[in-house]
Every structure is written in C-alpha cells, then in structure tokens.
Amino acid sequence: MNLHTRQSRRRFINGALATTGMLGLVTPFDRSDARGSSPIDGGALATFRAQLKGRLVLPTDAGYEAARRVYFWNPDTEKRPALVVRCAHVDDVRHAIAFARTHALEVAVRGGGHSPMGWGTSNGLVIDMAGMNLVTIDPATRTARVDAGALGGEVMRQAGRHGLAPVVGQCAGVGAAGVTLGGGLGWLSGLHGAACDNLLAARVVTADGTLLSVDAERNPDLLWGLRGAGANFGVITSFDCRLHSLGPVTAGDIHYPVREARSVLRLFREFMAEAPDAFQATLNLTPGERGVFVQLCHAGESAEAERLLRSLRAIAAPAKDMVRRQEFADLAGRQPTGTADADFRCVATAYRHELSDEVMNVVLDRLAEAPASTVIGISHYMHGELCRVASDSTAFPLRQSGGVHIRFGADWNDPGLAQRLMPWASEASRLLRASSGERIYANYQSHAGKGSAEAVYGSNHARLVALKNTYDPSNVFRRNSNVEPTSA
Ligand SMILES: Cc1cc2nc3c(=O)[nH]c(=O)nc-3n(C[C@H](O)[C@H](O)[C@H](O)COP(=O)(O)OP(=O)(O)OC[C@H]3O[C@@H](n4cnc5c(N)ncnc54)[C@H](O)[C@@H]3O)c2cc1C
Incomplete structure (x- = not known):
C-alpha cells in the first residue's frame, strides 16, 4: 500500500471511530488525562525545544501520526499526545519530566511501545526513549x-x-x-x-x-x-x-491442522510438565489456515532436543516442521504471531496457576468461535530457575511452577471490525480470569481496575507502596501496573 493510500485510510479510520464515539478523540491540546493542566504558551514550548538534544514532535508536525502510535493501537489505546519528546540524552529526560510537571501533563514513558494497555502513549507528554538505543x-x-x-x-x-x-x-x-x-x-x-x-x-x-x-x-x-x-x-x-x-539452540515452529487442537493441547500440558529447564514453548491456536502451532526453543544438546521433540512430532502428522539447529540470536529475526503491518491490534490476557481441564475447555470453546485473524497463545510455562527464586526476593512475585499465560489477540485493518474482535478477546480473558484471588503478570496486564496492583504484586505490594512514597510520591509515573502512593 502506498503512503498516500495509507494516510487516506488513516484519516478515514480516525473519522469513522470518532463518529461512532469509540475514541473520545481530543483536540491536540485538550489534555483530558492531565490533572489541573495549565495552558502551554509558545514561549515555554520554544524554550523547551531549545533545551532538547533530541526532537520535540507536536500535533502539527509532520511525523506526529507515527510518533503517537504504539503496537496495540485500537479504540481503547489511541491517544493524541500534546507533545512527544524523542530523547537523545539523559538531560532530555530531565527536561521532559520538569516540563510535564510544570504544565500538569500526564507522563507516558515509551521504550518498545508494546504494552497491551498502550501505556507508551498518552494525551499528555510522551517520553520516547527509542533514540537512545546503544x-x-x-x-x-x-x-x-x-x-x-x-x-x-x-x-x-x-x-x-x-x-x-x-x-x-x-x-x-x-x-x-x-x-x-x-x-x-x-x-x-x-x-x-x-x-x-x-x-x-x-x-x-x-x-x-x-x-x-x-x-x-x-x-x-x-x-x-x-x-x-x-x-x-x-x-x-x-x-x-x-x-x-550459550551455544546453538534447537528452535522453530511445528504446525498442526486445527482439527488436532484438542490432542495437541493435551500433549502440550503433559509435555511441559516434564520439560527440562532448557526447554520452553508457546502453543498458538488459530482458526485459520495457520492452524495450531508450537513455537519452541531448547537451549541444550542437539541429541536431547531430538529426543524431546519425538513426542511433539508423533502426536499428529505435522503440517509443517520448521525446527532447526540455529544460533540463539537468530531467533531475534522471528516474527510475532500477528500480521506485521496491521492498522489495529488488541490483546486480552489471563494468568492461571495451572493448565487445568477447565482452562483447556474454555480455550477450545473460544477457538471454535474465534473470528479470522485472531490467535490464542499459551506461553511461558512457569518452571525451572524462574520458580526457584523466592517470590519476595524481587518485586516480580509470580513464581509458581505450572503457571501459564494465556492471551487472546487480534489484528485487523477495517476499523469496523473493532466492535467484533475486541469483545471476543476481552470476553475470552474474562472467562479465564479467576473469580477470586486473580493474579496478573505486569507485562501482560490488559485490564486495570480496583485491586489490580495487588493482583500484580501480591504480597510485595505493601513494600512497593513504601518505595513509591519515597521515589514518586505524586505518582508522576502512573501509566504502568501502577502502585499508588499513599501520599498522592
Ligand atoms: C508481540 C509481543 C511479544 C511479547 N513477548 C513477551 C515475552 O516473551 N515475555 C514477556 O515477559 N513479555 C512479553 N511481552 C510483553 C512485554 O514485555 C511488555 O508489554 C513490556 O512492558 C513491553 O515493553 P516495551 O518497552 O516494548 O513497551 P512500552 O509500551 O514502551 O512500555 C511498557 C511499560 O514499561 C514502561 N517503560 C518502558 N521503558 C521504560 C523506561 N526506560 N523507564 C521506565 N519505564 C519504562 C512504560 O512506561 C510502560 O508502562 C510481549 C508483548 C508483545 C506485544
């Protein structure tokens, strides 16, 4: 698609979503997320721009559309930042924080922009670190x-x-x-x-x-x-x-026809329960022709990998087997499971302490009703060294062996599909989330509300509140799995 067509489509998308009332679009300087924001005058902006070694992108600048986007771009995550600061030096970060505080702009900090909640963007000021990447x-x-x-x-x-x-x-x-x-x-x-x-x-x-x-x-x-x-x-x-x-690893994907979903899911559970520390795999289930596929990596001897893979290869005739010996760094070239250049994406997630029959049944039911261009992923089977570390020795507490992370993802180009795909994903995750004692993995957090910080940090939460009171008592940094300070 050429640039012109893409921009026209983007204008159409914004217009369509705005008229359906899905976006709550704001004018460039309406900082509706900011608390008690004060107007920014041109002089303050000019001074700020002059302080920066990196680049300031305003809504009127060329490149603004790209600068405000994050990976999961959809009616829930779309924002119109008042300013995007493309930092080139530590001092830019300092100036950006000071500017945001002076003008009461909500701060978003962006690295790779992959947060499911779209926390890397905001209607306030975005501190974009992408340019500092050595x-x-x-x-x-x-x-x-x-x-x-x-x-x-x-x-x-x-x-x-x-x-x-x-x-x-x-x-x-x-x-x-x-x-x-x-x-x-x-x-x-x-x-x-x-x-x-x-x-x-x-x-x-x-x-x-x-x-x-x-x-x-x-x-x-x-x-x-x-x-x-x-x-x-x-x-x-x-x-x-x-x-x-680390020497070479055995890694790649094994694909099965979608009709084998139930047996592959069962085997995946048995297999992962016995898997050595060096093995990790993600099971992806799609309704389309990509079917069911396991992405795996074994960071050990080739002979052990071949022995392990025997059962994965025997469960059903693989439609495609792309597992091979390769350098670990080669995995950096692997594509994510979705469409590379989709206009929109969403994901809804759930963490469960085990891959129980109930979880498997919900997953298979949702797969049966899955719209095209969706994927259900079961990943990061919790085992090995990860689970030997005590849950209070770092702020990250999820250390239970056998736990799994489940995600319901979709990507699309037609803006009208949001109304179908986003509810499919969020309903699926709601069905899987525990009705009490829910736990959330910060990096996959896809919903927030009362009690979600406790669900993320568990028994580490109280200690984190004390730290937050010390280091960020005004909660300047809140577009994250947010620990609210008692002093804010
Ligand atoms: C395709 C895909 C694959 C993924 N695979 C994995 C995986 O294998 N394992 C896993 O654990 N997670 C995975 N994730 C989740 C991912 O780790 C989290 O979404 C992570 O927070 C993304 O970081 P980011 O910098 O890309 O995103 P951003 O949206 O830029 O940032 C995410 C959060 O971190 C904060 N942040 C980023 N940089 C800084 C900084 N320099 N200083 C302070 N705060 C900062 C942001 O403010 C925001 O709250 C995946 C996500 C996607 C979309």
Missing part, C-alpha cells in the same frame, strides 16, 4: 549495558557475537528495558530466571529530576523495586544485565 557488551564480565530504547532483539544480536545470550522477551520488538522492568519471561527463563533476576544496575531519573545510580550497593531498595515494578519509579535511561554463555 547496546555495549563486556565479554569479560559477561554483562551488557543497554540504553533504555534498545529492543530485546538487539541485545540478543549484540550478545550473540560473543557467544553470550540475555534473558529478554521472546519477541525481538519488545523493549529490553520494558520487558525487564515488568519481570521478563523469555526462552531462557527456565535456565536463568526472569529478565529482572538478571538486572544488575540501572540509571534512573526520578520525578524530581535526580539521576540515581542503582545497584546492589547504591539504592538497593530501588533495585528490588525495579525488578518487576520498575516503571513506577522513574525513567530508566540505561541498565546493566547479566549474560549467559
């Missing part, structure tokens, strides 16, 4: 220094050049900082824990503009909080993480 590997200490805008895939690629691997998310396009700050479940979590367990140090600009160094000696209380609740305390401008030596 990754430096120190092979001697097996660590990486990662600027906040770097994507997980880039950390994989850079580390891979030294025979090393990070724990980051399974999708290369996810922000390395974003995934780490919310916990971080990846292919290597069974062997090496969550991404946040491998977080060693960070530089953080807090709400009052202070640049803090955080590690085991300096501000260790904050290091604990960054490991799972990190978006709450400031803007992380860079961080250091542990890397792991």
Whole structure:
C-alpha cells in the first residue's frame, strides 16, 4: 500500500471511530488525562525545544501520526499526545519530566511501545526513549549495558557475537528495558530466571529530576523495586544485565491442522510438565489456515532436543516442521504471531496457576468461535530457575511452577471490525480470569481496575507502596501496573 493510500485510510479510520464515539478523540491540546493542566504558551514550548538534544514532535508536525502510535493501537489505546519528546540524552529526560510537571501533563514513558494497555502513549507528554538505543557488551564480565530504547532483539544480536545470550522477551520488538522492568519471561527463563533476576544496575531519573545510580550497593531498595515494578519509579535511561554463555539452540515452529487442537493441547500440558529447564514453548491456536502451532526453543544438546521433540512430532502428522539447529540470536529475526503491518491490534490476557481441564475447555470453546485473524497463545510455562527464586526476593512475585499465560489477540485493518474482535478477546480473558484471588503478570496486564496492583504484586505490594512514597510520591509515573502512593 502506498503512503498516500495509507494516510487516506488513516484519516478515514480516525473519522469513522470518532463518529461512532469509540475514541473520545481530543483536540491536540485538550489534555483530558492531565490533572489541573495549565495552558502551554509558545514561549515555554520554544524554550523547551531549545533545551532538547533530541526532537520535540507536536500535533502539527509532520511525523506526529507515527510518533503517537504504539503496537496495540485500537479504540481503547489511541491517544493524541500534546507533545512527544524523542530523547537523545539523559538531560532530555530531565527536561521532559520538569516540563510535564510544570504544565500538569500526564507522563507516558515509551521504550518498545508494546504494552497491551498502550501505556507508551498518552494525551499528555510522551517520553520516547527509542533514540537512545546503544547496546555495549563486556565479554569479560559477561554483562551488557543497554540504553533504555534498545529492543530485546538487539541485545540478543549484540550478545550473540560473543557467544553470550540475555534473558529478554521472546519477541525481538519488545523493549529490553520494558520487558525487564515488568519481570521478563523469555526462552531462557527456565535456565536463568526472569529478565529482572538478571538486572544488575540501572540509571534512573526520578520525578524530581535526580539521576540515581542503582545497584546492589547504591539504592538497593530501588533495585528490588525495579525488578518487576520498575516503571513506577522513574525513567530508566540505561541498565546493566547479566549474560549467559550459550551455544546453538534447537528452535522453530511445528504446525498442526486445527482439527488436532484438542490432542495437541493435551500433549502440550503433559509435555511441559516434564520439560527440562532448557526447554520452553508457546502453543498458538488459530482458526485459520495457520492452524495450531508450537513455537519452541531448547537451549541444550542437539541429541536431547531430538529426543524431546519425538513426542511433539508423533502426536499428529505435522503440517509443517520448521525446527532447526540455529544460533540463539537468530531467533531475534522471528516474527510475532500477528500480521506485521496491521492498522489495529488488541490483546486480552489471563494468568492461571495451572493448565487445568477447565482452562483447556474454555480455550477450545473460544477457538471454535474465534473470528479470522485472531490467535490464542499459551506461553511461558512457569518452571525451572524462574520458580526457584523466592517470590519476595524481587518485586516480580509470580513464581509458581505450572503457571501459564494465556492471551487472546487480534489484528485487523477495517476499523469496523473493532466492535467484533475486541469483545471476543476481552470476553475470552474474562472467562479465564479467576473469580477470586486473580493474579496478573505486569507485562501482560490488559485490564486495570480496583485491586489490580495487588493482583500484580501480591504480597510485595505493601513494600512497593513504601518505595513509591519515597521515589514518586505524586505518582508522576502512573501509566504502568501502577502502585499508588499513599501520599498522592
Ligand atoms: C508481540 C509481543 C511479544 C511479547 N513477548 C513477551 C515475552 O516473551 N515475555 C514477556 O515477559 N513479555 C512479553 N511481552 C510483553 C512485554 O514485555 C511488555 O508489554 C513490556 O512492558 C513491553 O515493553 P516495551 O518497552 O516494548 O513497551 P512500552 O509500551 O514502551 O512500555 C511498557 C511499560 O514499561 C514502561 N517503560 C518502558 N521503558 C521504560 C523506561 N526506560 N523507564 C521506565 N519505564 C519504562 C512504560 O512506561 C510502560 O508502562 C510481549 C508483548 C508483545 C506485544
């Protein structure tokens, strides 16, 4: 599609959604999310622009449409920021926070922009870290220094050049900082824990503009909080993480016809219950011709992988088997399960402590009614090192063996489809969410309301409130799995 057609379509989309009242569109400087905002005069904007080493994007600027977008773009997440600050230096972050506070603009911090809630955008001021994306590997200490805008895939690629691997998310396009700050479940979590367990140090600009160094000696209380609740305390401008030596892995997808969904799901449960720490897999179920497919990675010996895969290959005749021996960093080239250039996307999620019969039945029922261009994913089977770490040793508490993360995703281009696809996803997740004692994984949080912070942080919540009172008492950083300070 050429640019003109795309822009025309975008204008149509905005118009269509606005007239159906789905978006609650605001004019460029109507900061309806801001609390008691004060007008921005041209002089203040000019001074702010002059302070920045990076770029300020305003609603009237070319590039604004792209600058305001995030990955999950839909009527619930669409915003019109008053300003997007494309940071090029730590000082830009400081100036942006100060400007937002002076003008009472809601702050959104964006890394890779993959939050299901669209937390990387806002009607206020967006601090976009994408331009600060350097990754430096120190092979001697097996660590990486990662600027906040770097994507997980880039950390994989850079580390891979030294025979090393990070724990980051399974999708290369996810922000390395974003995934780490919310916990971080990846292919290597069974062997090496969550991404946040491998977080060693960070530089953080807090709400009052202070640049803090955080590690085991300096501000260790904050290091604990960054490991799972990190978006709450400031803007992380860079961080250091542990890397792991890793040779080739066995990885790829095995596809089955959709009629085999029930038997593959059953086998997947049995298989994952016995899987070694080095193995991780995601089961995707789609109603379309892509059928059912398992994406997997075994970070160990080839012979063990072949032995493990025997049962996955025998359960039904695979329609396609693309598993092969490859470098771990090659997985950074793997595409997410949806359509790469879809105009709209949504996801609704649920976490369950086990893949019970009841869960499987709900999943299969929803698959039977799934509209085209939807996918149901069952991922991050909780096991291994991830679950050996005590749930209070980091802010990220979800450490129960056998737990699974279930997502109902959709993408589409015709704006009218939102009314069909979004309720399908949210209803499916509602059916799976526990009616009491619900737990939520911060990185997959797709709904928020009373009690959701407790559902995310469990028994760590009270300690996080105390930290929030210290580091962000006015709740400047609230577009996240938000811990509300008692003082706000
Ligand atoms: C296709 C896809 C695949 C995914 N795969 C995985 C996976 O394998 N494992 C997993 O655990 N999760 C996964 N996720 C979830 C993902 O980890 C979270 O959505 C994560 O928060 C995204 O980070 P981001 O920087 O890309 O997103 P953003 O929307 O930019 O940010 C997400 C949150 O982090 C905050 N944040 C980001 N950067 C900073 C910073 N520098 N300082 C302070 N706060 C910051 C934002 O304010 C926001 O609250 C996936 C998501 C998608 C869409």
